[in-house]
Amino acid sequence: MIIANIRGKSEKLLTPLTIVIILTIWFIATTLKLVDPKLVPAPQSVWAALLDIMRNGYKSHTLPQHLAASMQRLVAAFLEAVVVAVPLGLASGYNSKIRAIFEPLIEFYRPLPPLAYYTVLILWLGIENESKIALLFLACFAPVYISCASAVMKIKEDYINNAYALGANKWQVFFHVIFPACLPDMFTGLRTALGVGYTTLVSAEMVASSSGIGWMVLDASRYLRSDIVFLGIVIMGITGILLDKVIQIIEQNIVPWKGKE
Amino acid sequence: MYQILNDKPEKVATLSGIDFIYPDAKGGVAALQGVNLDINEGEFVCVLGPSGCGKSTLLKIIAGFLKPSCGEARMGNEIIKGPDWHRGVMFQDPTLYPWLNVQDNIAFGLKMRKFPQSQIKRITDQYIELVGLKGFEKSKPYELSGGMKQRASLARTLVNKPTMLLMDEPFGALDALTRQNMQDLVREIWMKTGNTVLLITHDVDEALALATRIIVMSRSPGRILKEFAAEFTYRISGSEHEMVRYKPEYMELREEILKIISSQNERLKLSQHNPKILLERK
Numbered sequence: 001m002i003i004a005n006i007r008g009k010s011e012k013l014l015t016p017l018t019i020v021i022i023l024t025i026w027f028i029a030t031t032l033k034l035v036d037p038k039l040v041p042a043p044q045s046v047w048a049a050l051l052d053i054m055r056n057g058y059k060s061h062t063l064p065q066h067l068a069a070s071m072q073r074l075v076a077a078f079l080e081a082v083v084v085a086v087p088l089g090l091a092s093g094y095n096s097k098i099r100a101i102f103e104p105l106i107e108f109y110r111p112l113p114p115l116a117y118y119t120v121l122i123l124w125l126g127i128e129n130e131s132k133i134a135l136l137f138l139a140c141f142a143p144v145y146i147s148c149a150s151a152v153m154k155i156k157e158d159y160i161n162n163a164y165a166l167g168a169n170k171w172q173v174f175f176h177v178i179f180p181a182c183l184p185d186m187f188t189g190l191r192t193a194l195g196v197g198y199t200t201l202v203s204a205e206m207v208a209s210s211s212g213i214g215w216m217v218l219d220a221s222r223y224l225r226s227d228i229v230f231l232g233i234v235i236m237g238i239t240g241i242l243l244d245k246v247i248q249i250i251e252q253n254i255v256p257w258k259g260k261e
Numbered sequence: 262m263y264q265i266l267n268d269k270p271e272k273v274a275t276l277s278g279i280d281f282i283y284p285d286a287k288g289g290v291a292a293l294q295g296v297n298l299d300i301n302e303g304e305f306v307c308v309l310g311p312s313g314c315g316k317s318t319l320l321k322i323i324a325g326f327l328k329p330s331c332g333e334a335r336m337g338n339e340i341i342k343g344p345d346w347h348r349g350v351m352f353q354d355p356t357l358y359p360w361l362n363v364q365d366n367i368a369f370g371l372k373m374r375k376f377p378q379s380q381i382k383r384i385t386d387q388y389i390e391l392v393g394l395k396g397f398e399k400s401k402p403y404e405l406s407g408g409m410k411q412r413a414s415l416a417r418t419l420v421n422k423p424t425m426l427l428m429d430e431p432f433g434a435l436d437a438l439t440r441q442n443m444q445d446l447v448r449e450i451w452m453k454t455g456n457t458v459l460l461i462t463h464d465v466d467e468a469l470a471l472a473t474r475i476i477v478m479s480r481s482p483g484r485i486l487k488e489f490a491a492e493f494t495y496r497i498s499g500s501e502h503e504m505v506r507y508k509p510e511y512m513e514l515r516e517e518i519l520k521i522i523s524s525q526n527e528r529l530k531l532s533q534h535n536p537k538i539l540l541e542r543k
Contacts, residue, residue, distance in 0.1 A: 167346035
């Protein structure tokens with residue numbers, strides 16, 4: 001315990017320290033003009049860009065609007081994927097016939113690079129939000145489905161036997177034992193899905209869009225606005241961390257027993 | 262003499278001609294062969310045998326988790342078709358649900374059987390008290406020690422008032438002191454409720470300390486080698502306490518049972534030259 005505490009403290013220091021060092025190197029390198037400011041903008045000009053697009057926006061949309069456009073796509077697709085993939089994944093884990101139908105399809109499309117089938121989705125659904133949400137849906141679907149199916153398959157047999165021996169029927173076993181027992185693995189799947197969905201989102205916006213944080217970065221790079229490109233990348237990174245934290249907090253509240261069985 | 266020795270004991274469960282074969286690539290491994298066993302009301306039966314003798318398989322068949330490959334398992338007059346709450350099961354690994362607290366774990370069976378809320382609360386509290394978990398109602402299973410987990414697990418099985426209690430090496434993973442406490446608790450509850458108990462163990466002393474009847478099984482395929490009547494459990498709960506373990510009749514029976522078990526190991530050792538078996542002789 002004591003060792004763990006000390007380690008925890010020094011780790012808490014190391015993280016901000018690393019960030020400070022990177023920022024300092026960045027600041028020194030740009031101030032001393034060691035790098036071309038067209039390629040690596042100074043931190044202060046990135047900060048200025050942030051203030052500017054917060055107030056005046058970038059190409060007819062403000063920064064919060066770009067972010068909102070991205071988040072709206074991601075959250076819509078993620079929730080749709082959860083609603084479909086969780087029951088289907090659990091059913092596939094429970095019933096080998098259902099698994100035999102869906103697993104090969106998912107195994108087929110999962111390793112494909114999303115942008116490869118995005119072109120097809122654009123042809124079918126157009127360049128607007130529908131094709132993006134469909135793309136993100138597919139990206140989020142596979143991790144959730146796979147984690148749910150494998151969670152059911154590796155559930156302790158005694159958990160189920162025990163429920164029957166205590167008087168539960170099939171449905172009760174499913175809702176009171178199998179479902180809660182799968183929650184920890186399910187959340188691992190949800191976190192992976194959100195991560196995959198987020199990276200896919202940015203790439204999708206870079207291919208075809210007129211709003212969103214990914215589009216902003218791509219568009220800025222065409223005009224050599226490296227300050228905006230850098231800003232966009234930093235915002236993407238921070239947003240990604242925040243999204244993951246949100247799921248982690250929900251996870252800690254719903255499955256406090258994770259890793260303690 | 263004792264409550265179980267009424268003029269005509271009532272049969273609770275009957276196993277007749279049970280074979281069980283676990284399927285594998287070579288056509289199957291026989292785990293049980295020709296097992297016949299009657300379990301009478303109020304008995305405390307301990308099934309004793311070396312590891313891998315199919316004693317857990319026997320329990321799973323009575324519980325209804327497994328169907329015998331051959332023969333019949335009955336409870337009363339009905340063939341056992343699957344698990345149900347009349348036969349409560351307690352596992353070696355306490356399978357408490359980590360998403361429920363102690364109270365909800367213990368209430369699980371009553372909730373599944375749709376008892377009214379007020380009754381669930383009353384019965385659950387009663388059994389929490391009985392197993393000595395008062396004050397831990399709101400704890401999560403992973404916050405409990407091994408012994409406390411097994412107490413909760415026992416209470417969870419008992420709330421249903423099962424006709425028969427099946428225990429599969431329930432104290433195998435506990436330290437010696439906790440194990441003895443748990444044995445005392447189980448004995449006390451058995452005497453109080455008059456339940457029929459079938460307990461599986463590989464510990465001769467555990468069997469001698471609890472059983473009214475000891476069944477010794479052979480190594481695979483599991484067969485019943487011999488049965489012994491025992492009454493040390495009454496003496497331990499009486500004035501003699503643990504001193505019973507030093508009485509000549511206790512030692513004699515212990516020796517006899519151990520001899521049967523180790524002759525099994527000798528035979529296996531000679532036939533397979535398997536050094537691992539030697540370690541298990543203790």
